[in-house]
Amino acid sequence: MIKFPIYLDHNATTPCDPRVVEAMIPYFTDHFGNAASRNHPFGWQAEEAVDYAREQVAKLIGADPKEIIFTSGATEGDNLAIKGVFDMYASKGNHIITVNTEHKAVLDTCKHIEKLGGEVTYLSVKADGLIDLQELEAAIRPTTILIAIMYANNEVGVIQPVREISRIARKHGVLFFSDATQAVGKVPVDVIQDGLDLAAFTAHKMYGPKGVGALYVRRKNPRVKVTSQMDGGGHERGMRSGTLNVPGIVGFGKACELCRLEMESDNKRISALRDKLENALSQIEESYVNGSREHRLPHVSNISFKYVEGEGLMMGFNKEIAVSSGSACTSASLEPSYVLKALGLGDDLAHSSLRFGLGRFTTEEQIDYTIEQVTKTVNHLREMSPLWEMFKEGMDMDKIEWAHH
Amino acid sequence: MSYSEKVIDHYSNPKNVGTLDKSKKNVGTGLVGAPECGDVMRLQIEVDDATGLIRDAKFKTFGCGSAIASSSLATEWLKGKTVDEALSIDNMDIVEELNLPPVKIHCSVLAEDAIKAAINDYRIKNNMEAIKFEGSVVH
Ligand SMILES: Cc1ncc(COP(=O)(O)O)c(C=O)c1O
Numbered sequence: 001m002i003k004f005p006i007y008l009d010h011n012a013t014t015p016c017d018p019r020v021v022e023a024m025i026p027y028f029t030d031h032f033g034n035a036a037s038r039n040h041p042f043g044w045q046a047e048e049a050v051d052y053a054r055e056q057v058a059k060l061i062g063a064d065p066k067e068i069i070f071t072s073g074a075t076e077g078d079n080l081a082i083k084g085v086f087d088m089y090a091s092k093g094n095h096i097i098t099v100n101t102e103h104k105a106v107l108d109t110c111k112h113i114e115k116l117g118g119e120v121t122y123l124s125v126k127a128d129g130l131i132d133l134q135e136l137e138a139a140i141r142p143t144t145i146l147i148a149i150m151y152a153n154n155e156v157g158v159i160q161p162v163r164e165i166s167r168i169a170r171k172h173g174v175l176f177f178s179d180a181t182q183a184v185g186k187v188p189v190d191v192i193q194d195g196l197d198l199a200a201f202t203a204h205k206m207y208g209p210k211g212v213g214a215l216y217v218r219r220k221n222p223r224v225k226v227t228s229q230m231d232g233g234g235h236e237r238g239m240r241s242g243t244l245n246v247p248g249i250v251g252f253g254k255a256c257e258l259c260r261l262e263m264e265s266d267n268k269r270i271s272a273l274r275d276k277l278e279n280a281l282s283q284i285e286e287s288y289v290n291g292s293r294e295h296r297l298p299h300v301s302n303i304s305f306k307y308v309e310g311e312g313l314m315m316g317f318n319k320e321i322a323v324s325s326g327s328a329c330t331s332a333s334l335e336p337s338y339v340l341k342a343l344g345l346g347d348d349l350a351h352s353s354l355r356f357g358l359g360r361f362t363t364e365e366q367i368d369y370t371i372e373q374v375t376k377t378v379n380h381l382r383e384m385s386p387l388w389e390m391f392k393e394g395m396d397m398d399k400i401e402w403a404h405h
Numbered sequence: 406m407s408y409s410e411k412v413i414d415h416y417s418n419p420k421n422v423g424t425l426d427k428s429k430k431n432v433g434t435g436l437v438g439a440p441e442c443g444d445v446m447r448l449q450i451e452v453d454d455a456t457g458l459i460r461d462a463k464f465k466t467f468g469c470g471s472a473i474a475s476s477s478l479a480t481e482w483l484k485g486k487t488v489d490e491a492l493s494i495d496n497m498d499i500v501e502e503l504n505l506p507p508v509k510i511h512c513s514v515l516a517e518d519a520i521k522a523a524i525n526d527y528r529i530k531n532n533m534e535a536i537k538f539e540g541s542v543v544h
């Protein structure tokens with residue numbers, strides 16, 4: 001029996017693992033204390049639970065528990081890292097280097113920094129989605145204080161060469177922050193070996209609850225500090241005020257522990273399913289896998305089906321199968337995915353893309369069904385696509401004078 | 406966003422998908438939109454020389470479900486109308502019939518533009534002047 005609906009949008013969010021929920025429940029009702037209450041058992045229990053979760057989170061990324069700052073998620077982590085470094089290291093410089101395929105939480109934070117008088121270099125990526133390391137090194141100035149480059153991309157799953165990036169950052173005495181939201185819990189991330197100085201991630205992308213995340217802030221070699229972005233009680237070593245979300249943090253800790261213990265076996269299974277899906281869908285004429293297939297998360301596949309439009313395509317099966325598309329028709333803006341365009345895809349291919357994100361609970365039957373449905377719908381839509389007809393007739397579509405809006 | 410029953414029906418069982426012989430004098434073809442915009446619509450009408458009625462209409466559309474449904478519906482409405490009557494098809498009628506949400510209004514505009522483009526193509530082929538449409542996106 002196939003389990004419906006089929007959820008293949010795990011880069012957007014993941015379901016909570018039932019074991020995570022189970023761990024959280026007592027912290028809503030019985031152990032509801034404020035972790036900052038120092039004078040009674042309710043507070044002590046909460047603090048103990050938070051300490052334990054901090055260890056679980058730290059262990060997943062090879063960090064010291066003291067280096068974990070709990071946040072409300074990766075958006076906050078991205079903001080705190082970039083704005084916090086910009087403020088803290090203002091006397092050293094005001095230049096930040098990032099990449100144009102980053103998440104909006106990084107790009108818009110950088111735009112904000114520019115308004116504050118900061119300078120930002122936005123590196124572009126190669127056709128496979130990877131940055132050019134020489135370009136990165138050449139962009140470093142005496143005033144550069146931070147390199148902000150994501151670990152793995154949320155749309156195409158491409159993994160950046162973080163170790164090489166950190167080596168360059170070290171060599172020039174620049175801090176390296178990585179938005180590791182899509183990578184932590186999915187692939188081995190080790191802050192020491194990877195040379196990360198700061199890293200943001202979030203529980204809801206790794207089978208934990210929404211609204212809780214962490215910022216890793218290195219304490220040794222070098223000792224990194226960020227200026228807090230919210231004023232208040234001085235929680236989290238003064239870097240992030242606000243009463244801790246104890247149940248969320250407990251769930252986050254549990255989710256990290258499960259990922260640490262099960263990542264290897266999960267990945268073996270999930271990447272085999274992903275490959276099956278990708279290989280089958282690549283058999284469809286004029287379909288293109290977007291981004292590097294080699295340097296990529298094991299559970300993601302982003303494919304463009306030329307001459308059909310992404311939202312129209314999803315409509316063929318979205319009652320049963322949840323995926324997402326880089327098409328503009330799915331968004332309020334009229335622009336298709338800026339990430340796919342940064343990889344050099346034309347607007348037409350960006351409009352025709354689907355992102356498949358598999359997960360811990362994806363089954364082979366679900367993948368088989370997805371292959372069947374997507375193939376069927378692509379064929380159905382191509383029969384009614386004027387572009388497909390022109391392509392089949394060998395017409396050069398670049399020569400047509402399109403009526404642009 | 407969820408789709409109306411009617412959009413889903415046109416999407417799953419589109420009416421009048423196909424191609425008419427555009428070299429024929431009594432066939433008018435309208436091609437609007439652009440691949441880079443994520444929507445291209447081709448709508449064709451075939452006019453009965455004797456009666457002046459639109460005998461057949463066909464479409465092919467690259468676009469979202471609402472764009473497909475708008476063009477499918479347009480071909481249904483076109484059949485049996487005179488060319489002049491066809492000019493009165495308004496995109497808001499399509500919006501209403503298909504229950505399109507505001508973000509999908511431009512898909513219906515595209516259908517209206519495709520009708521106008523097809524009519525003008527037919528008119529030019531038959532030695533009539535092309536009609537100038539106010540505020541149309543057809544170039
Ligand atoms: C790469 C990346 N960074 C940041 C975020 C934002 O995470 P959160 O939802 O926890 O704020 C996401 C999730 O959409 C993401 O994929």
Ligand code: FES
Binds near residue numbers: 469470471511512
């Ligand atoms: S064709 Fe893009 S929203 Fe309808």
